[in-house]
Amino acid sequence: MARVASGVPVADECKLKFLELQRKKAFRFIVFKLDEKVKQITVEKLGGPDATYEELVASLPENECRYAVYDFEFTAKDGIISSQKSKIFFIAWSPDIARVRAKMIYASSKDMLKQELNGIHYEIQATDPTELDLEVIKERAK
Template identity: 25%
Template sequence: MASGVTVADDVVKEYNDMKIMGRQDPKRRKKALFMHLSADFKQIEIDHTRALYMENCDGDKDIFKQLPDMVNCKEPCYILIDVCFAVGECKKQELVLLSWIPDTSAVKMKLIYSSSKDALVKKLPGTRHMWACSSTEELKDYVYLGEKLGATEIEGKPLCSRKT
């Protein structure tokens, strides 16, 4: 379902900056880019009130512990996350588009965000991984994301599969 929502040019610019790793000081590179709909619901734009940088996610500063505190439990958003993971011995770093549409959002907001995601995906070519979450428990569940990525390790943590 098309919503008629467009994507702001600065979203595409930030995406390109995140995609090409050599453009910035590694510590000042964005780890997570937060986006939301404009007040008139016509454009997806950067949420300048929230951002996570690589330096905020070093050592014991786990991005999956920080994300639940950075989202609003009633307002949807999109988050582009730079995820480091391993598949066997092969280390990878790829962008994952997270669609945060909480269960507690108004029905209208859920519909608008769900139908607008395609416009964002089309403007961010090469984003191969999508992750949809509707509760903070799901945001903390990096094992699920790791399984979707086929990873044996994510953000330096070995995955323990939920399958027994």
């Protein structure tokens, strides 16, 4: 298990799956859950390489907190030259209607997970579905 500073420890599987997303493009997204039984952050869902952003958003529970990473691929133009780029987004999903205790634990554990997932480009904190719109991702990636 990975180190723990404050919050909940991170399962080794989280870092391993993130490396597969980052280096091998094996996944488009990963959803992480704080498993209260084993008291650590674990992988809840993996989105295959062809998964969509909409599938990621649909996998986030309406009333429970989660973390997710999303590998956003886009075409960047530099003058007349276009190139494929990829940016990894960290999403902290903490809906307004989630339990207060859960929001506090997720908030205190977020930085530990981010430290274990080396290579994140942007972070999005969302409390309602409008903050998860694909346009938010596109705007940040520019």
